[in-house]
Amino acid sequence: MVSRAEDPRRLADEDLLALVAGGDERAFAVLYDRHARAAYSLAFRLLGDRQAAEDLTQDAFLAVWRMASSYSTARGSVRTWLLAIVHNRGIDRLRTAAAQVRRQEALEREELRAGAAPDAADVAIGRAEAEEVRSALGGLPAEQLQVLQLAYYGGFTHQEISSMLEVPLGTVKSRMHLGLTRIRRTLTASGVAEA
Amino acid sequence: MSTADHDRLRDVLAAVALGAATPEETAEVERHADSCPVCREELDGLRAATATLAAAVPQVDPPRRLRSRVMAAVREEPPRAAARRRRRPGFLTPRVVWPAAAAVATAAALAFLGWSLALRGGQPPVHTVELTGQAGVRGELLVTGDRDAAVVRLRNLPRLARGRGWELWVVRGTTPVSGGFMTGTGPGRASVATADLSGATALAVTPEPRTNTRGPTGRMVVVVPLGRRG
Numbered sequence: 086m087v088s089r090a091e092d093p094r095r096l097a098d099e100d101l102l103a104l105v106a107g108g109d110e111r112a113f114a115v116l117y118d119r120h121a122r123a124a125y126s127l128a129f130r131l132l133g134d135r136q137a138a139e140d141l142t143q144d145a146f147l148a149v150w151r152m153a154s155s156y157s158t159a160r161g162s163v164r165t166w167l168l169a170i171v172h173n174r175g176i177d178r179l180r181t182a183a184a185q186v187r188r189q190e191a192l193e194r195e196e197l198r199a200g201a202a203p204d205a206a207d208v209a210i211g212r213a214e215a216e217e218v219r220s221a222l223g224g225l226p227a228e229q230l231q232v233l234q235l236a237y238y239g240g241f242t243h244q245e246i247s248s249m250l251e252v253p254l255g256t257v258k259s260r261m262h263l264g265l266t267r268i269r270r271t272l273t274a275s276g277v278a279e280a
Numbered sequence: 281m282s283t284a285d286h287d288r289l290r291d292v293l294a295a296v297a298l299g300a301a302t303p304e305e306t307a308e309v310e311r312h313a314d315s316c317p318v319c320r321e322e323l324d325g326l327r328a329a330t331a332t333l334a335a336a337v338p339q340v341d342p343p344r345r346l347r348s349r350v351m352a353a354v355r356e357e358p359p360r361a362a363a364r365r366r367r368r369p370g371f372l373t374p375r376v377v378w379p380a381a382a383a384v385a386t387a388a389a390l391a392f393l394g395w396s397l398a399l400r401g402g403q404p405p406v407h408t409v410e411l412t413g414q415a416g417v418r419g420e421l422l423v424t425g426d427r428d429a430a431v432v433r434l435r436n437l438p439r440l441a442r443g444r445g446w447e448l449w450v451v452r453g454t455t456p457v458s459g460g461f462m463t464g465t466g467p468g469r470a471s472v473a474t475a476d477l478s479g480a481t482a483l484a485v486t487p488e489p490r491t492n493t494r495g496p497t498g499r500m501v502v503v504v505p506l507g508r509r510g
Contacts, residue, residue, distance in 0.1 A: 125342035146350045168334040218336045236300035237333045243295045261294035268329040272464045
C-alpha cells in the first residue's frame with residue numbers, strides 16, 4: 086500500500102499517477118518536476134512561442150490530473166502518455182486558422198529543408214537517450230525524416246504533406262511507415278531493455 | 281472486417297501514430313485495433329517510435345512561474361469523486377512467478393480474474409490478461425477468443441547484454457517451442473505477436489541469445505498458464 090506519509094519522490098511514475106488519481110497533490114507535483122521540462126520543450130517546439138507553450142503545458146498537466154485514473158500502462162510510460170497529450174493538443178492548436186500563417190513561415194524556414202536531423206548536442210536529455218535519438222533519427226533517409234518532421238512537428242496531415250511535396254499520398258504514407266518502422270528497429274537494436 | 285479493410289487500415293497505421301491521419305481514419309483504426317491484436321501491436325510499436333521524435337526536440341527549461349500556475353489550477357479543480365483508487369496490498373512489491381508451482385497458481389488466478397471480453401464488429405473476442413512476472417516485470421497478454429493470435433506485451437524488463445533478447449515460448453504439454461523474439465517498444469518494453477496457439481498450455485518468456493531457437497535456457501521472467509480452451 087502506498088501511504089501518503091511515504092516520500093513521493095521515491096515512487097515510480099506509475100505509482101505516483103495512482104496517487105494522483107486519488108487526488109494527491111504532492112504526487113502530482115513530483116510528476117510535474119520530473120516531466121515539465123520535456124513537456125514544455127515539446128510544446129515550444131510545436132508552437133514556437135513561449136506563452137503558447139506555457140498554456141499548452143498547463144493544459145496537458147491538468148489533463149493528467151483529470152484523467153489519471155484512465156491511464157493504461159499498456160500504451161506506454163507515463164512520460165510517453167504525457168508527451169502524447171502535449172502533442173495531440175499541440176497539433177489541434179496548430180490546425181486552427183490563426184496558426185496557419187505561423188505554420189507556413191515555420192515550414193519555409195525549416196521543415197522543407199529535408200534531412201536536417203536534430204543536433205543531438207542540442208538535445209539535452211540523458212546521454213544514453215541522446216545517443217539513441219541520434220542513431221534513430223540520424224540513420225533515416227532524408228525523405229523519410231522530412232515526412233516525419235512535417236507530420237509530427239508541423240501537425241500536417243498526410244494529405245497536406247502530399248500536396249505540399251507534390252508526391253502521391255501513397256508515397257507519403259509509405260515514407261511515414263518506413264521511417265517509424267526504422268526508428269522502432271533502432272530502439273530494438275539498442276536494447277529492448279534500457280531501464 | 282475483410283482482409284482488404286485490414287490491409288487498408290494497416291497502410292494508415294503510421295499516419296495515425298503520428299497524428300497525421302484524418303479523424304475518421306484514426307477512429308476507424310482505433311476500433312479495428314481493439315479487436316485485432318496484430319494491428320494493436322503494430323500501432324503501439326509505431327507510437328513508441330514517435331516518442332523518439334518527442335524526445336528529439338531541443339530541451340528548454342520552463343519558467344518557474346509555470347509550476348505555480350499549474351499547481352494553483354489543480355487546487356481550483358473540483359474535489360475528486362468518492363471513488364478514490366486504492367491499491368491492493370503488495371502492488372509495489374516485486375512478485376516472483378517462476379519457478380514455484382504456487383506462484384504459477386497465482387498467475388493462473390490472475391489470469392482468471394483478468395479475463396475481460398471485448399466484442400466488436402463481428403471480430404473474434406479479444407481477451408486481455410494482466411501479467412505479473414519476476415522482479416517487477418509486468419505486462420499483458422491479448423489473445424483472440426479463437427486462439428488464432430496472441431500478443432504479449434511486457435514492461436519493466438531489465439537490460440540485456442548485446443546479442444541477447446527476450447524470447448517467447450509456446451508450451452504444449454511439457455514441450456516449449458519458440459514463438460520468436462520480442463520487439464522493443466521503448467525502454468524496458470517489448471512485445472511480440474504469435475499465431476496458432478492450438479493445444480498450447482502455457483506461454484513463457486526467457487532471456488536468450490538471439491541465435492537460440494532450440495529451447496529455453498534462461499530463467500523465465502513471466503509464465504502464463506492458458507488452461508483449457510472453452
